[in-house]
Amino acid sequence: MAEPFEPAQYVPQAAGSVGLTIAPEDLADVISAFSVLARVAAQVMAATLPEDIVAAAVFAPDSGETQ
Amino acid sequence: MSGAASASAIAAAVRSGKRSAKDVVRETLDKIRLEDGVINAFTAVRQEGALADAAAVDEAYAAGRDPGPLAGAPFAVKNLYDIAGLATIAGSRIDRDRPPASRDAALVRRLRAAGAILVGALNMDEYAFGFSTENTHYGPTRNPHDRTRIAGGSSGGSAAAVAASLIPLSLGSDTNGSIRVPAALTGIFGLRPTYGRLSRAGMRLFAASIDVGGPLARSVADLAIAYDTLQGPDPEDPACAQRPPEPISHLLGRGLDGVRIAVAEGYFASQGAAEVFAAVERFAAALGTSRRIELPAPAVARGAAMIVTSVEGAELHLDDLKARAADFDPKTRARFLAGALAPGAWYSHAQRLRRWYCQAMSEVFKTTDVILAPTTPYAAFPIGQIWTEIGGAKLPVAGHLGVFTQPLSFAGLPTISAPAAPSGSLPLGIQIVAAPWREDLIFRVAAAAESLGAAQSHAPAP
Numbered sequence: 001m002a003e004p005f006e007p008a009q010y011v012p013q014a015a016g017s018v019g020l021t022i023a024p025e026d027l028a029d030v031i032s033a034f035s036v037l038a039r040v041a042a043q044v045m046a047a048t049l050p051e052d053i054v055a056a057a058v059f060a061p062d063s064g065e066t067q
Numbered sequence: 068m069s070g071a072a073s074a075s076a077i078a079a080a081v082r083s084g085k086r087s088a089k090d091v092v093r094e095t096l097d098k099i100r101l102e103d104g105v106i107n108a109f110t111a112v113r114q115e116g117a118l119a120d121a122a123a124v125d126e127a128y129a130a131g132r133d134p135g136p137l138a139g140a141p142f143a144v145k146n147l148y149d150i151a152g153l154a155t156i157a158g159s160r161i162d163r164d165r166p167p168a169s170r171d172a173a174l175v176r177r178l179r180a181a182g183a184i185l186v187g188a189l190n191m192d193e194y195a196f197g198f199s200t201e202n203t204h205y206g207p208t209r210n211p212h213d214r215t216r217i218a219g220g221s222s223g224g225s226a227a228a229v230a231a232s233l234i235p236l237s238l239g240s241d242t243n244g245s246i247r248v249p250a251a252l253t254g255i256f257g258l259r260p261t262y263g264r265l266s267r268a269g270m271r272l273f274a275a276s277i278d279v280g281g282p283l284a285r286s287v288a289d290l291a292i293a294y295d296t297l298q299g300p301d302p303e304d305p306a307c308a309q310r311p312p313e314p315i316s317h318l319l320g321r322g323l324d325g326v327r328i329a330v331a332e333g334y335f336a337s338q339g340a341a342e343v344f345a346a347v348e349r350f351a352a353a354l355g356t357s358r359r360i361e362l363p364a365p366a367v368a369r370g371a372a373m374i375v376t377s378v379e380g381a382e383l384h385l386d387d388l389k390a391r392a393a394d395f396d397p398k399t400r401a402r403f404l405a406g407a408l409a410p411g412a413w414y415s416h417a418q419r420l421r422r423w424y425c426q427a428m429s430e431v432f433k434t435t436d437v438i439l440a441p442t443t444p445y446a447a448f449p450i451g452q453i454w455t456e457i458g459g460a461k462l463p464v465a466g467h468l469g470v471f472t473q474p475l476s477f478a479g480l481p482t483i484s485a486p487a488a489p490s491g492s493l494p495l496g497i498q499i500v501a502a503p504w505r506e507d508l509i510f511r512v513a514a515a516a517e518s519l520g521a522a523q524s525h526a527p528a529p
Contacts, residue, residue: 014408019389022404026392029401030408037377037405040370041413047367047420055418058306059276061262061425061479062503 007035071526074140074235074289078182081139084128088121088139092184095141099186099233107208108218108228110146111153111188117141120184127182135182136292142236145225146188147195148172148280149269157271158193158221160204161387161394172269173304174238174280174297181296186234189224193396195240195273196380196403197221198248198468199450203396207450210253211527212493216447219249219468222283226253229283231527236284236293240270242277243372244442244472247484250283251442251496254486255524256290256513257283261503262479263308266301274379275306276418277372277476285524287514290483291316294506315507319514326508329360331440338457338470339444343495346487347441350497353521354512360435363427365474371417371424372477378414381406421477428478432502437512440475442484442496443468471498481506483513485522497522 011031015022022030080086096114103109127134144150147157149168156162171179179185190208192200200208200223208223210216211231218227222239226249229237239246241259250257258281265280272278282293298312330351336344351357381388381403388395388403395403444457448464455464475482480503484496501508516522
């Protein structure tokens with residue numbers, strides 16, 4: 001079973017992976033914003049999709065096909 | 068006759084020689100100078116250039132040449148559109164350092180080629196990441212109906228300038244609701260076209276796989292003539308469809324015969340103020356509609372839209388986030404930084420979910436042509452408000468404004484936000500939604516609603 005996710009630990013660690021330095025005065029706000037995203041993402045990731053559903057390279061709203 | 072007149076009326080007067088374009092533009096510039104200090108819709112005014120363009124229109128008329136279908140009609144654009152000679156600031160302090168644009172954005176060029184006169188650039192949320200146009204760098208844009216309240220966003224300047232009758236027509240952009248939300252909160256019409264319908268070349272994008280540009284106006288006729296002018300393929304925008312223009316202005320009087328309309332229920336009838344849902348009911352009743360429809364998974368679609376937006380927006384600005392994060396607006400900075408840290412699986416799954424969602428929405432359109440839904444969950448709130456409470460839940464008051472717009476744009480659907488006939492002191496909007504590429508249907512419904520009095524742009528109280 002996965003460990004409970006802690007945005008306060010993840011945010012400073014992940015920032016380094018993309019070369020970002022988060023100023024101390026911004027850190028609480030970034031953790032808060034990331035927590036919102038993580039809550040939303042949990043709902044999105046819980047939606048199971050058939051394997052044949054592919055993302056479009058260029059999004060075309062009516063084709064359902066990769067362009 | 069200037070900002071208070073419609074673009075169509077101005078063009079008719081200029082094309083028949085009853086008014087000179089130069090007089091119209093002079094009046095417009097005077098009105099902006101006198102009245103925009105409070106509204107704060109404009110971030111740049113094109114004084115000399117606009118007068119020179121107007122003179123060229125008048126010369127064309129005098130020489131017997133066609134000055135264009137929008138001859139002499141003033142317009143302005145959200146300041147993420149390139150305007151030749153100006154830096155495209157996109158609501159930011161950072162982009163003030165960019166060199167001036169060498170030419171106009173494609174949609175600006177198309178309006179100017181039709182004789183419309185570009186008079187300036189309009190305020191917005193920084194990099195379009197917001198719904199309230201409470202821009203820290205350039206100040207908040209105020210709602211002409213109540214100047215203590217927001218005008219909505221992120222195309223807040225585009226909506227407020229039209230609602231205040233400073234100009235008859237503007238361009239905005241819409242990722243998650245940024246044309247529809249401010250149009251609704253200021254009581255005007257706003258069009259989000261099908262994703263890929265209009266060229267975005269020369270626009271500073273936010274989330275490229277969702278972004279569109281589109282017009283805002285006080286009447287369906289003006290919205291239609293602008294839309295017809297803006298259409299056409301453009302190889303400079305890789306997302307712009309290779310479709311010939313499909314004009315719709317001549318369809319506006321066609322009525323509702325054969326159009327199957329339904330009101331979105333469930334998700335779209337909760338999470339908002341009672342007056343909003345009452346406005347939708349009145350609007351539907353005026354159109355003779357009693358059908359209801361439940362749309363597939365709107366909450367999940369909204370969540371996926373938030374992920375796609377956050378990730379694409381953050382990646383676009385990653386270099387500046389690394390080098391000068393402190394120069395971002397405090398209202399966007401943390402959200403951009405958070406988006407840069409999202410795992411790749413979130414983004415990929417959200418984009419795959421989007422394909423599934425489009426297919427599910429296609430099923431809906433087999434039995435329904437047009438969907439009605441509220442544009443926002445409440446009317447404009449006071450500038451500076453942070454939180455609201457809906458059904459006992461504490462929510463960010465600006466972020467929640469997109470609850471009804473985000474799921475629909477995620478499927479790329481064409482939508483008009485139409486101003487509901489006034490029932491209270493503040494405007495509300497109704498979304499009129501159709502299948503991809505069926506702008507003809509939403510224009511027909513909007514025109515019918517306008518002629519029935521169900522949709523009505525109304526002037527702010529003096």
